Amino acid sequence: MTDQEIEQNTQRVTSRHGRLRRSSAWRNVARVLVTTALVGVLSGVSVAAYAVWGLVRDVDTVDLGTESAEAIGAGQQSIDGAFTILLVGSDSRAGQSIDDGEEGELNDVTLVLNVSEDHQNATVMSFPRDLMVPFPSCPGPKGEEGYYPAMSEQQFNSSLQYGGLPCTAQVVESLTGLDIDYAGLVTFDGVIGVSKAIGGVDVCLAQPIVDPKSDLDLPAGDVSLVGTEALQFLRTRAGVGDGGDVSRISNQQIFMSALIRQLKSAETLADPVKVYGLAKAGVENMTLSSNMASVQFMQALAGTVKDIDLDRINFVQYPTTEHPYQEGRLLPDRDSAQIVLDLIESGQPFEVTGRGQAVEEEASDDPVAENAETEAPAETEAPADGTETPAPTEEANDEPVQLPDNITGQGAAAETCSAGRTVY
Template structure:
């Protein structure tokens, strides 16, 4: 099964929610405590927002005001050619990581659905940031939506798949994420099996390792050397790594060092591209504080129910009935039923990293 509940920990320490959004924005919450005006201006200048609402227009799912939130979080290689060193695909920037984060009413629990980049979907007609029409396509890989139409097309594709309006969009650039890890001083992980991948420059024996930014980025982009070599195994690695990353942020004690805090906040704001409603430090910090009450025991993470495609075994397709159960649960602000993920394809990499 792909279903995972991210709870537990060692030594009685409470793990926080292992989300890209929480890990990055936690730094901005800290930044809200003690920076002067000049620092705020500097950090605000790092943030490049994207106006999703203007690009998509009114033809979207209904904006339901029930106290819940839906956020599309993408990890991309869009900003820097440095990402080529980690196995970037030919043809332009793509989204390697995609998660729909549903924050339930009351903001005390969340459901997270990871969408494999290799999922074959019906991509809708889109308009890119330059106003150019991009025709839709059947049996398109999910991550091509971002490649051909940018963030707005990625959002439109998720909304078409799910029938759920995305309240926010946050993109995390991989190279920026690498710099953030280096500012943090590395992330400690434990591997239970060897991970050797020439494309991502990894050679990890079983045991405990402190990964710098370069090796951390290599790990979250590794796929061929874990599990069945599919994107599903990579998703499991990413989920495990994010747990370790957030734990490291929580324990680093940045409040004791203003210089350390500023360096982390600078790296974080350079690593993300939010929607235009979150394109300032103040807005991001306020948003993150609204999510700070979500404990790890109240985060339910799954992978979209899929099966390997019968025509192309290197691709996956959503299972219509089970996927429908997932999206209906989120739309109704209910927990995802366990039956939705029973018997679906997995990456067989669960437990390789902890």
């Protein structure tokens, strides 16, 4: 074969592969994006960013159609100031290894990750799927303005169906007042892949969790969740709390907290094979806003969040009340939500005290420490000479604000157990 014939054959092969469609797994997002997206956010090792460069440049991207943040420049070691990332998953089974026959493409899991301006605090807010909220006018499939008209009340998890990720971003912005800078979607298979790459996520179960609907049967005690079992643990509703989505959110927060503790451990971050596997599992199963899809963004994100302390990472559920005339639906508790949103906006640290129905505090192994926690602090006596008590120092003002107990969630440092089904 002549050199000219070889060159012609090479061109034909390249052309043919250039016309291949991407796997449908890229176009269909999953319900539980929590795990994979937080891996990219919180594991952050620079070698992983370089290792997945070949994957990132081929990832599917979407234009949010809003004034989102500019792409990160070369050599930038962190993201400037505060930023917010929208993390969305749908219930589509198309192209996934899990296919139970259900159809649809709803954002059954919606999270917002915010990092404060000083990069000392991170908050992940979860939004219930059954929340009824106003929808702004959403862009169409090709970015057409006003393609979907505004609606006075619509179920939150239908925003992805109406206008894709850009519509969900606009609904969240309208509800919270937060500017969505970046956004990402992930598949079922991403969750499965991440749990395998990390070697399983260790969670505590206060009692067995049995849910035939999600084919889940877990014993009480410490359980390592890997692969499909990890996915189903995150998806289960019938097996936890009162069987509703609000309970499922608190169950997911137990998993996410355990995952982050493992990611922050020296054993995980010091293992380049695990780090690469985690990054690869995430990137291969994600669709990103165009300003996220670069190795520079990965590096800057890693540099921004890698040193955030566990006790400054909080998971919070957007506060809700029962809908007055639609059974099973929820309305925003805007006053309570504003408490959290104001703290996020100010960058002030806070502590979540309220727990969901699917959460049980893990028993302490140290009876001395447990007793110390229950003892009331001694009252400070006034000085004997009658002088005034000194004003609090600036350091005291940096103490975390305690949220009202009707706002549920938990800190990443809190070791809690899944309570299983508590209300029938």
